Amino acid sequence: MTGMAGGVPASRAVGRVFFTDAASGRRSSCSASVVASDSGNLLLTAGHCVYSRGWHRDWIFVPSYDQGKRPFGVWRAEWFVTPSRWITHGRPEDDVAFVKVASSGGVRILDRVGGNGIRPGAATGRRRTVLGYPFLPPYRGDRQHYCEGVTRSEGRRMRMACRLTTGASGGPWLDSYDRSTGFGYIGGVTTNTDLANTTLWSPLLGGDVWTLYRYADQLR
């Protein structure tokens, strides 16, 4: 099932990211989500949303972005953390990153919009909800969209049938998504699609990713 995240499963903890791409020098966009971390200022996104032949610049996160509206403000990246293998080899199974954002007016982003839980070791083969901001047709980047489906493992990645396009990269794959609260548990992150836009992929989030998460969360 693919649809517009209006009313039913839209999440305040998911937002659109804007940045200047290091490879092209041009403005681009991705998706990201808030993690229910100790620091309260940690986001999950894709590795290529922070690093592509260099670190991206002027990186901002707009939770719950909707047709130009920024209901919970704009949050600036302070730190990027991605596996060193993503930088050295750029393989899709390492395409994950955490982003530390600055508090805004003394308020942590987690306290402003909430965040998704960590439950390391979650398996594939279960039903998940994918959220993000695709911007290529038939989407326009202007609002949050979602897919729901069962994930299948594929080597060190997993896949789900989903028609979201470029721009959905970095959006979360959530277990036990609660439509009333808009939160769930992090089970993956969108990194790739196929040419026909029928399938999305995520890395399997294993122990090395959660080690990276703990490292990222204590940066200050």
Place this chain on the structure above:
Amino acid sequence: MTGMAGGVPASRAVGRVFFTDAASGRRSSCSASVVASDSGNLLLTAGHCVYSRGWHRDWIFVPSYDQGKRPFGVWRAEWFVTPSRWITHGRPEDDVAFVKVASSGGVRILDRVGGNGIRPGAATGRRRTVLGYPFLPPYRGDRQHYCEGVTRSEGRRMRMACRLTTGASGGPWLDSYDRSTGFGYIGGVTTNTDLANTTLWSPLLGGDVWTLYRYADQLR
């Protein structure tokens, strides 16, 4: 003046381009326009819309793309031609390309939608119309937008005050744009914007570019 190219200055000879980016491996989009060439199948676009650390793949042109509609069909690239300096040095003043597309059902694209004229040696300091398909906010890539203004030279480039965003790259800068026909004379091509999206840049289209044009037009 910036506005939506609905009714007044929309051009059939300008379209949206979709391709798989060689640098990122992901689908992306640009703009391009048909040239009134002898071959009848030549487009003008930006260099980075065909080459970025490799030649882009699965490159299609949709003239007059409008909210998912493809009123004049989809045209596939057969050849890309860009200055060798764009490939070796990637400087913005060389960021231009010509694309030869395949006829569709025996019909040349120029015969289907028309094209903009060549008038080598046109100067800066004159009033021009810029057209394209910006997709970052406040735009959504779903329809043609335009700017009109006076161009100013800046080294080997020229600039114009214009708020179009990423995705407008490759769109034409036209002299003597005729709002009734939707055609003009090629005076430049959008290649860059600034972070605040207040200004666009184009290379100065000099003799070397028109030599490249003649080479591209005879490819078959």
